[in-house]
Every structure is written in structure tokens, then in C-alpha cells.
Amino acid sequence: MTRALGSLAMIGALSAVPPYLGPVIGLELGYIDDTVEVVDHVVPGLLTFLAAGACFLLLRAGRIGLDSLMLAIAVAVCMLAGVWETSSHIPLILDGGRPESPWGAVILHSALGPVVAALSLWLVIRVLQVEPAEDGRTTP
Numbered sequence: 001m002t003r004a005l006g007s008l009a010m011i012g013a014l015s016a017v018p019p020y021l022g023p024v025i026g027l028e029l030g031y032i033d034d035t036v037e038v039v040d041h042v043v044p045g046l047l048t049f050l051a052a053g054a055c056f057l058l059l060r061a062g063r064i065g066l067d068s069l070m071l072a073i074a075v076a077v078c079m080l081a082g083v084w085e086t087s088s089h090i091p092l093i094l095d096g097g098r099p100e101s102p103w104g105a106v107i108l109h110s111a112l113g114p115v116v117a118a119l120s121l122w123l124v125i126r127v128l129q130v131e132p133a134e135d136g137r138t139t140p
Helices: 002-015 018-025 034-061 069-088 090-094 103-110 112-129
Strands: none
Touching: 002 034, 002 069, 002 112, 018 034, 018 103, 034 069, 034 112, 069 090, 069 112, 090 103, 103 112
């Protein structure tokens, strides 16, 4: 679980950088406003990074358990951020291949949202399946 949370935090951080990395590597979208990029990438990416990263650190330190309400809420927030990032890029995918939205840039912008959503969904399911054991420890 901790590895998955750490991976989710890093993927969330990476999902925030395509608007700024794309122009540097030649994969720029021609018509997207900067405020839209912040709302579609930076906000969900930072939410995912902070929520998953905090739970990763707290879980490793033994401050929270696998049955923690905080952990469940944090991975649910990550899932919502992934769904937001994925759904906000559907119009971009539908416009892919046009001169203002080349496929390379479209893939760069839209690839990590579904990964965040899917990994978060898996973690939500895992957290909801955890039951406290007789000795107070949690078992999946």
C-alpha cells in the first residue's frame, strides 16, 4: 500500500508539469489559456501529490493505519483529481491531430489523468476492504 501511495504521489506531481514541459520539448498546444492549464493540471496534480504523499509518510511512520478514515478520504480526493484531469481532456482528445493540437502534445497532456484515476480507484477499493483484526492490527 505504501509503494502504491508513493507512486501515486509521484505520478500526481508529474501530471502537473505537461503544460510547462510541452513547450520545452516541442509539444505545445496552440490555443490553451494559462489559467485553464492551472485548473486542469496544476491543481489536481498538487492535490494528488499532497494527499497521497502525506498518507505515504504517515503510513510509513505508523501514525495512521490501513483502516484510517484519513487514508480513505485522501485516496478518494486523489481519485476525484484523476477523474477531473481525465474528463477535462476529453475535448482535447477529440480535437487531436489538428494543427493546433498535435497528437504528441495531446498524449503528453492527457496520459497521466487516467493513470491517477485508476490507481486511486484501486487504492479506494483496497482501503474499503481493510478490516481491523482481533489484535488491533489491520488486515487486507
